[in-house]
Amino acid sequence: MIINNISNLRKERNITQGEFANDLNVSRQTIIALENNSNNSSISLGLALKISNYFNLPIEEIFEEKDMNLFNRKANTIAEIQNLYGKNTILIKNNIVYRCGTNETEKGPKCLLNYELPYYGKMKLFVVLNDKVYSLISTEEKIDKYYTKYVVGNEANIDPSCIDFDKTPWNDKKKTNN
Numbered sequence: 151m152i153i154n155n156i157s158n159l160r161k162e163r164n165i166t167q168g169e170f171a172n173d174l175n176v177s178r179q180t181i182i183a184l185e186n187n188s189n190n191s192s193i194s195l196g197l198a199l200k201i202s203n204y205f206n207l208p209i210e211e212i213f214e215e216k217d218m219n220l221f222n223r224k225a226n227t228i229a230e231i232q233n234l235y236g237k238n239t240i241l242i243k244n245n246i247v248y249r250c251g252t253n254e255t256e257k258g259p260k261c262l263l264n265y266e267l268p269y270y271g272k273m274k275l276f277v278v279l280n281d282k283v284y285s286l287i288s289t290e291e292k293i294d295k296y297y298t299k300y301v302v303g304n305e306a307n308i309d310p311s312c313i314d315f316d317k318t319p320w321n322d323k324k325k326t327n328n
Contacts, residue, residue: 157185226309243278265300283308
């Protein structure tokens, strides 16, 4: 499987999908499919070269072949979770929130127990239940102007033992330091 980091490169340069598509003379849907790593194995060499020239980077710094076995086993390090799901991945166990991007735990409000969460946009959300990890999917049902209802989805390929949910959450540390 071939994956890419086009979305990160584009966002680092403050370029919209539409602008990027226009500059490459392709549809925005093509850019969306590329950024979602949908069917990247069928990308033409011509388009790959255009993208390489656009970002002034070698193709291998944009596109990477991933071992399919990585997707068939559980991610058991934070780096593997970030690699599979993105650095903004959030895992929730009871009312403790773990953020992969900051490697911090945070004590969340009790509404987490009912999967009532702030709308996180494109962040990947997971919940740990009985030592298994499941995706959380937004129902788009608004609880109030800040919170959205989520439901438990499919099991994810994440080993939750790589996250220390028992360490003192950062927002509890502030309380004990005062």
